[in-house]
Amino acid sequence: MQISDRIGRARVSGTVKLAQQARDLEEAGKTIIELAEGEPEHDTPPHIIDAAFEAARRGETRYTAVAGTTELRDAVSKKFLRDNKITYGIDQIIIGTGAKQLIFNALLATLNPADEVIIPAPYWVSYPDIVKIADGTPVIVDCPAHQAFKITAGDLEKTITPNTRWLLLNSPCNPSGAVYSADELRALAEVLRRHPQVAIMCDDIYEKIVFDGDDFATMAEVAPDLFDRVLTINGVSKSYAMTGWRIGYAGGPADLVQAMTKLQGQSTTNPSSIGQAAALAALTGPQDLLNQWLTRYRSHRDLVARRITGIQGLSLQPPAGAFYHFINCEQIIGQRTPDGSILAADADIIEFLLHVAGVGLVPGSEFGAPGYLRLCFAKSESELTAACDLIEQAIGKLS
Numbered sequence: 001m002q003i004s005d006r007i008g009r010a011r012v013s014g015t016v017k018l019a020q021q022a023r024d025l026e027e028a029g030k031t032i033i034e035l036a037e038g039e040p041e042h043d044t045p046p047h048i049i050d051a052a053f054e055a056a057r058r059g060e061t062r063y064t065a066v067a068g069t070t071e072l073r074d075a076v077s078k079k080f081l082r083d084n085k086i087t088y089g090i091d092q093i094i095i096g097t098g099a100k101q102l103i104f105n106a107l108l109a110t111l112n113p114a115d116e117v118i119i120p121a122p123y124w125v126s127y128p129d130i131v132k133i134a135d136g137t138p139v140i141v142d143c144p145a146h147q148a149f150k151i152t153a154g155d156l157e158k159t160i161t162p163n164t165r166w167l168l169l170n171s172p173c174n175p176s177g178a179v180y181s182a183d184e185l186r187a188l189a190e191v192l193r194r195h196p197q198v199a200i201m202c203d204d205i206y207e208k209i210v211f212d213g214d215d216f217a218t219m220a221e222v223a224p225d226l227f228d229r230v231l232t233i234n235g236v237s238k239s240y241a242m243t244g245w246r247i248g249y250a251g252g253p254a255d256l257v258q259a260m261t262k263l264q265g266q267s268t269t270n271p272s273s274i275g276q277a278a279a280l281a282a283l284t285g286p287q288d289l290l291n292q293w294l295t296r297y298r299s300h301r302d303l304v305a306r307r308i309t310g311i312q313g314l315s316l317q318p319p320a321g322a323f324y325h326f327i328n329c330e331q332i333i334g335q336r337t338p339d340g341s342i343l344a345a346d347a348d349i350i351e352f353l354l355h356v357a358g359v360g361l362v363p364g365s366e367f368g369a370p371g372y373l374r375l376c377f378a379k380s381e382s383e384l385t386a387a388c389d390l391i392e393q394a395i396g397k398l399s
């Protein structure tokens with residue numbers, strides 16, 4: 001069968017690939033601690049499951065409006081006002097099959113060939129590939145550790161061209177955990193005001209996982225004058241432990257939301273009716289669980305940070321948000337394994353840790369930042385402790 005050039009240009013998601021490799025090894029009888037895939041350890045809270053069940057029993061099993069039910073869009077509108085002080089009317093909101101589909105919809109609905117999308121690196125694995133599938137050109141901007149993995153106003157100014165259509169901002173960031181303060185966003189907004197051809201996509205999916213009292217901020221909130229150029233993307237996957245339900249939401253200017261809805265109407269139609277009923281319960285139900293989970297994530301972050309920084313050759317800056325450690329492994333590159341092979345790149349270290357330690361991580365190169373390992377700490381304390389023991393023992397065997 002002929003496979004299109006469009007699909008030929010895209011890679012398989014590195015995270016998905018690594019998680020599958022770990023599953024294959026498990027099926028072959030090996031014990032693997034899987035810290036590659038990024039999802040909460042918890043199950044979806046029971047009141048959310050009950051709401052979905054009741055919705056199905058009530059007969060909410062049919063197509064809904066393409067952009068999502070009025071009830072859910074209304075709840076999203078209230079959420080944006082309550083948490084972010086942004087006013088989005090119902091016609092400025094779209095519900096999608098995960099935040100990922102909304103990013104896809106937005107890029108496919110706006111990019112023409114030769115259009116550029118600025119992506120600060122390290123970035124979420126899927127951004128460059130979605131841009132390529134949409135016929136755009138990803139323009140990667142390196143944001144090193146000494147910049148706390150964030151794009152500066154100066155970098156942004158230098159990178160914008162007449163062809164730039166979007167700046168993709170992800171805060172808290174997967175994989176680095178970087179969180180942009182309101183002042184940092186204001187500095188970027190200052191640059192963006194001079195370049196009206198550039199829209200801003202804020203992927204706020206980790207909004208509820210911000211440590212140490214850092215206040216979450218998003219562009220449409222801190223720069224209301226840019227409102228018509230901002231798409232704010234969020235969802236229930238990470239905050240409410242609902243990755244499998246596939247519900248994301250976005251707020252933006254009505255013309256963009258309409259174009260995204262038109263595209264969605266010709267692809268998946270509406271997101272799952274039952275998933276929408278569950279997301280409605282998540283957004284309108286009790287929120288105290290989120291703080292309990294945050295406390296737990298914080299203690300897991302600190303536990304793993306203590307252990308990893310004690311291992312010769314590995315180092316990290318504890319993340320300000322999300323649930324990943326982005327571990328520098330440059331000192332280990334070039335070392336020799338007990339069977340004599342050389343670890344020439346971060347991907348080799350990942351292979352070594354998967355096969356020798358039985359721990360699944362993702363190489364930084366998948367996120368545009370070679371020399372790093374991403375570890376998801378949204379797991380149980382016992383798994384994390386065991387994983388750190390195994391990593392320490394395996395690294396101790398290198399020469």
Ligand SMILES: Cc1ncc(COP(=O)(O)O)c(C=O)c1O
Nearest residue numbers: 098099100124174205235237248
């Ligand atoms: C930064 C980022 N954006 C978007 C998504 C996709 O979220 P959803 O499950 O809502 O499609 C993920 C999932 O890993 C993510 O890490």
